Amino acid sequence: MEIDARGLNCPEPVIKTKNALEESKEVSTLVDNQIACKNLEKLGQKLGYNTDVLKIDEEFQVNFTQGESTVASSVTSEEIEDSGEDGNKVYFIRSETLGKGEEELGEVLIKGFIYTLTETAPLPEAIIFINSGVKLPTLNKEVKKNLKILEEAGMEIISCGTCLEYYGLEDKLEVGEISNMYTIVEKLNSYPVVTV
DSSP, X not given: OEEEOTTOOTTHHHHHHHHHHHHOSEEEEEXXXXXXHHHHHHHHHHHTEXXXXXXXXXXXXXXXXXXXXXOGGGOOHHHHHTTOXXXXXXXXXXXXXXXXXXXXXXXXXXXXXXXXHHTSSSOXXXXXXXXXXXXXXXXXXXXXXXXXXXXXXTOEEEEEHHHHHHHTOGGGOOSSEEEOHHXXXXXXXXXXXXXX
C-alpha cells in the first residue's frame, strides 16, 4: 500500500501510515522532510516493522515490511481501552496555542495535538478549556471538528463560563458544555491532570 504524506503536518504522516499498517503488512510512505522520515522510522521500530528509507531528490520514501515479532501492531484500540484506568486523565488547556514562542507555530501545534487525540487510545476522561483556550472550541474550525469527534466518542469537553463571557464567546460554543470553576476544580481533583 502506498501513502503520499507530502505536505502534511505532524502527526498526519505517522497516523496515516499507522492506519495503513493495520490494513496491510507492507506500506510505503512518501514524505518531503527529514523530520517526518525520522518519525516514521520510530513508528516502524515501535510497531516491530523493518524500515528502509530511500532518498529521492528532496523527498523520502519509507518502506515498512513486517518484522519477525510485530507484536505491538496486533494490539487493537479496544484492547488498549480495556486495559485499565490509563485513559482516565484530564487535559487542562490554558491557551489557544501550544507552547511558548512563535504564535503561528503554537497554533499549528495545538491543532496537531487535538487531532492526534482523535487517533489515539485510550481517550482521556475530559478536556477543560480555560482563559484563551476557550477560543479553540468556539473560533477554531479545525479544532471544533476534531473536538466533535472526541465528544461523540464519549470524551467530556468543558469550557470555563467566566472565560467565555470575558471573551464574548458564550454564543459561539458549538461543542461541549459551559461549566463553572467549582465543577472544573472537582474534575481536576478527581483525575490525573495533564496541563497543556
